[in-house]
Amino acid sequence: MILKQRTKSNELKILRALDTRLKLLETEKNYYLNLEKGFKGEVEFDLLIEKSIPNETNIAINDFVYEINNTVFQVDSLLVSNNTIYLFEVKNFDGDYYIEKDRWYTSSDTEIKNPLQQLQRTETLLRRLLKELGFGGIVKPYLIFINPEFHLYNAPRNSQIIFPTQLNRFMYELSNKLMKTNSSDRKLSEKLLVLHLTESPYSRVPKYTYDQLTKGVYCRNCYTFISTPLVCSSCGEVEDHTTAIIRHTHEFNLLFPDDKITTKVIWEWCGQFMAKKTIHSVLSKSFKVNGYGKSRFFTIDRP
Numbered sequence: 001m002i003l004k005q006r007t008k009s010n011e012l013k014i015l016r017a018l019d020t021r022l023k024l025l026e027t028e029k030n031y032y033l034n035l036e037k038g039f040k041g042e043v044e045f046d047l048l049i050e051k052s053i054p055n056e057t058n059i060a061i062n063d064f065v066y067e068i069n070n071t072v073f074q075v076d077s078l079l080v081s082n083n084t085i086y087l088f089e090v091k092n093f094d095g096d097y098y099i100e101k102d103r104w105y106t107s108s109d110t111e112i113k114n115p116l117q118q119l120q121r122t123e124t125l126l127r128r129l130l131k132e133l134g135f136g137g138i139v140k141p142y143l144i145f146i147n148p149e150f151h152l153y154n155a156p157r158n159s160q161i162i163f164p165t166q167l168n169r170f171m172y173e174l175s176n177k178l179m180k181t182n183s184s185d186r187k188l189s190e191k192l193l194v195l196h197l198t199e200s201p202y203s204r205v206p207k208y209t210y211d212q213l214t215k216g217v218y219c220r221n222c223y224t225f226i227s228t229p230l231v232c233s234s235c236g237e238v239e240d241h242t243t244a245i246i247r248h249t250h251e252f253n254l255l256f257p258d259d260k261i262t263t264k265v266i267w268e269w270c271g272q273f274m275a276k277k278t279i280h281s282v283l284s285k286s287f288k289v290n291g292y293g294k295s296r297f298f299t300i301d302r303p
């Protein structure tokens, strides 16, 4: 049973929008691409769990941010089952890596953060949090390499590391081990869910202003800017005006949460080529209408 689905963080959504509407610096762009890649790997892992492990044997909590003693930490994926917590740190590395004296490097000799140490840090903080919640069970941490193109030279013989070639076997063995969840699993999961912070306070979004950003409608599939009719010249994706307007209104609201949403604002944001009448009609049907006449604006209900 999935208690918390993975969703794109606002950080990732904002960076994706900025990458389309702005020229990010190289470091910002790399950071964004890494987040995107990490997210993709985590989604793949979620699917694998769903596919391989019977629903009734675990409670899955995906993508959690916690704080304990002013330290924030993130859990990629967690399964609660029979007073045991399976903690997964998921890495979507591809290409060749190597280890030398406990340090991890890419094939171009760039040192990266040691993922095992990252896992240990998360484990330590999670244990501390669980202790506060009165959990007396077992925590089993694993480092998962999801990408079949990943290879690690000088890999240590460590049962906590699951390589792509071991992943299916690992899932099979895990699914055989797990039994039906019990009421204390459910209680613990509920407690964990309550403590989740919705956004990590350490997100790294660059500063931006409205004027810096390119206005227009872009393809939902490949992010190429398009004009009416809404057919992407790059990938052929077709979208109707209503969904495009709604999508870009959400985007505008995410980037500029303090700005009022009006017909004129969204018309400008979408590149000024759609009829204001169309935009007005879509906004009126899709969002909450406030005020009258010229001072009319729209608000998006938060879930």
Ligand SMILES: [Zn+2]
Binding pocket: 219, 220, 221, 222, 223, 224, 232, 233, 234, 235, 236, 237
């Ligand atoms: Zn496209």
